[in-house]
Amino acid sequence: MADADDVVNGLASAGGGFIAHLVTYPLQTVNARQQIERNRNERGKIGALEQMYHEGWEQLYGGFAPSLVGIATSECVHKYIYQKFRNKAEATALAGFVSVLLTNPISLVVTRMQTHTKKSQPNPTDLLSPEDVIPSAVEPPPFRLSHAIQEVYDERRVLGFWRGALPTLIMASKPSIRFMLYEPLLKELKKQKQLSGNKRNRNVTSLEIFLLETLANLGATVVTYPLLVIKSRLQAKQQFEHERHQHEGTVDAIDKMIRYEGWYGFYKGLSTKIAQSVLAAVVPFMLKEKLVEGANWVLFQTGILFFKLLYAI
Numbered sequence: 001m002a003d004a005d006d007v008v009n010g011l012a013s014a015g016g017g018f019i020a021h022l023v024t025y026p027l028q029t030v031n032a033r034q035q036i037e038r039n040r041n042e043r044g045k046i047g048a049l050e051q052m053y054h055e056g057w058e059q060l061y062g063g064f065a066p067s068l069v070g071i072a073t074s075e076c077v078h079k080y081i082y083q084k085f086r087n088k089a090e091a092t093a094l095a096g097f098v099s100v101l102l103t104n105p106i107s108l109v110v111t112r113m114q115t116h117t118k119k120s121q122p123n124p125t126d127l128l129s130p131e132d133v134i135p136s137a138v139e140p141p142p143f144r145l146s147h148a149i150q151e152v153y154d155e156r157r158v159l160g161f162w163r164g165a166l167p168t169l170i171m172a173s174k175p176s177i178r179f180m181l182y183e184p185l186l187k188e189l190k191k192q193k194q195l196s197g198n199k200r201n202r203n204v205t206s207l208e209i210f211l212l213e214t215l216a217n218l219g220a221t222v223v224t225y226p227l228l229v230i231k232s233r234l235q236a237k238q239q240f241e242h243e244r245h246q247h248e249g250t251v252d253a254i255d256k257m258i259r260y261e262g263w264y265g266f267y268k269g270l271s272t273k274i275a276q277s278v279l280a281a282v283v284p285f286m287l288k289e290k291l292v293e294g295a296n297w298v299l300f301q302t303g304i305l306f307f308k309l310l311y312a313i
Helices: 002-035 040-044 048-054 064-084 088-115 145-156 158-162 165-171 174-196 206-235 250-260 263-267 270-286 288-312
Strands: none
Touching: 002 048, 002 064, 002 088, 002 206, 002 270, 002 288, 048 270, 064 088, 088 145, 088 158, 088 165, 088 206, 145 158, 165 206, 174 206, 206 250, 206 263, 206 270, 250 263, 270 288
């Protein structure tokens, strides 16, 4: 029975993660674009919702499929290493390291697809009469996965796919930061409940645990967000003319951001990231019961199909 419950919870968790990723992906795309902005005066630009309104769905969901592959790969790596090693501290560090090495090329390609913009070139049709304009010659083809891979390879060959790996490796400490924030909050909440004297209200509810986890995750996000900005800037196409906007590596990016943008540059798009993180946590929580029901239905239908196959044999 316990094994069946584990399967149901696993399916519900996977389903919740997929739905949350699907719903919040446009915010992730907008956030990636905000992170790679260079000038100090970019804070006056349009907000995330307005930017989403002006973008097409194809652009907002650019890189969605490979991002799912990256998430699935990372999850498989973590579960495999946790099962292989008993020491959780060592397993966490090793899982983070291996996961970054395997998924960084995917992350880089996703960033390229999220931040791709059409080149602003002189329009040759300006010299033609309206009758002679060919629409297909004006609109460039969509930026596909193969285009992103070819672009990265043309720039830096194979090693180019591991751009931004260093800040990503450091970001692997985010779960530890989240845990360090969550534990004191949970202990303080339990302490306050004990001191309240209300015997019916001494147990921590699932809603309170969810709120504490969300708060701890937001705290860890704020702490590690500068690393996410640096990663995005290194992985995005370096299409800026001025040398001060070109980032050759992690140290170079930090130096130029401090000199030319100030500390604000490290937190561009933070509000969008916070909104996306909260929404990604709320969606599975709100759909938890429905997801469990759906997982039970899937198992039931799978069992029926299995017995039908046995009967047919």
